[in-house]
Amino acid sequence: MSLVKAAVFASGTGSNFQAIMENANLPCEISLLICDKPGARVLEKAKKFGVPTFVFKPKEYTNKEEYEKLLVEKLREADVSWVFLAGYMRIVGPTLLSAYEGRIVNIHPSLLPKFPGKDAIGQAFQAGENVTGVTVHFIDEGIDTGPIIAQEPVYILADDTEESLKDRIQKVEHRLYPRVIQKIVK
Numbered sequence: 001m002s003l004v005k006a007a008v009f010a011s012g013t014g015s016n017f018q019a020i021m022e023n024a025n026l027p028c029e030i031s032l033l034i035c036d037k038p039g040a041r042v043l044e045k046a047k048k049f050g051v052p053t054f055v056f057k058p059k060e061y062t063n064k065e066e067y068e069k070l071l072v073e074k075l076r077e078a079d080v081s082w083v084f085l086a087g088y089m090r091i092v093g094p095t096l097l098s099a100y101e102g103r104i105v106n107i108h109p110s111l112l113p114k115f116p117g118k119d120a121i122g123q124a125f126q127a128g129e130n131v132t133g134v135t136v137h138f139i140d141e142g143i144d145t146g147p148i149i150a151q152e153p154v155y156i157l158a159d160d161t162e163e164s165l166k167d168r169i170q171k172v173e174h175r176l177y178p179r180v181i182q183k184i185v186k
């Protein structure tokens with residue numbers, strides 16, 4: 001029996017995509033990588049793993065609905081049932097959200113609801129927090145307001161730089177995200 005198919009959406013380096021691909025016990029097949037940034041390093045990683053990609057430039061479309069209709073077409077063509085956002089720096093609109101209601105998951109580098117949005121690590125670091133962490137959540141129409149699936153704390157050390165904190169946070173992400181996927185994808 002073939003595995004359930006999933007897509008990863010990413011905009012940048014792709015370390016979470018790589019962690020997902022390197023997890024041998026994944027209960028799904030990553031059949032598509034969607035990226036909104038031509039030249040993003042995640043695309044090199046997708047090629048290495050033999051994962052088909054679809055790259056788009058949001059500015060080439062009239063609005064979010066137009067490009068999300070195309071993304072949904074690509075997802076249906078690839079028989080995708082689940083969508084995993086992994087550093088996808090676009091707000092998911094109603095078109096994509098309604099097509100995959102309750103099946104779009106995001107990873108975020110803070111203990112939501114603290115520090116939503118972009119630069120969550122910098123926000124926590126600048127705020128002088130003693131602890132931050134990682135959240136994996138379903139997405140909804142809000143930004144980082146969807147139901148939380150899992151969280152793990154990461155302590156901010158006295159001699160931390162933003163970079164050393166980011167490294168420790170991403171190590172947690174690379175373990176937590178595949179574990180959550182194993183738990184939710186049946």
Ligand SMILES: Nc1nc2c(c(=O)[nH]1)N[C@@H](CN(C=O)c1ccc(C(=O)N[C@@H](CCC(=O)O)C(=O)O)cc1)CN2
Pocket residue numbers: 085088089090091092093106107108116117118139140141142143144145146
């Ligand atoms: N509907 C949702 N979409 C997304 C969520 C979510 O919870 N609900 N999580 C984000 C990830 N993210 C922070 O966790 C985030 C990504 C992007 C933005 C943003 O303001 N993007 C702008 C412009 C981006 C650009 O110009 O490159 C935009 O898309 O309008 C905020 C938060 C993933 N999506």
Ligand SMILES: NCC(=O)N[C@@H]1O[C@H](COP(=O)([O-])[O-])[C@@H](O)[C@H]1O
Pocket residue numbers: 010011012013014015016017086087088107108109117118119120170173
């Ligand atoms: N607002 C969402 C957000 O900040 N997501 C963060 O983007 C990074 C992507 O790294 P990667 O491309 O190496 O996986 C990850 O740290 C993820 O938590």
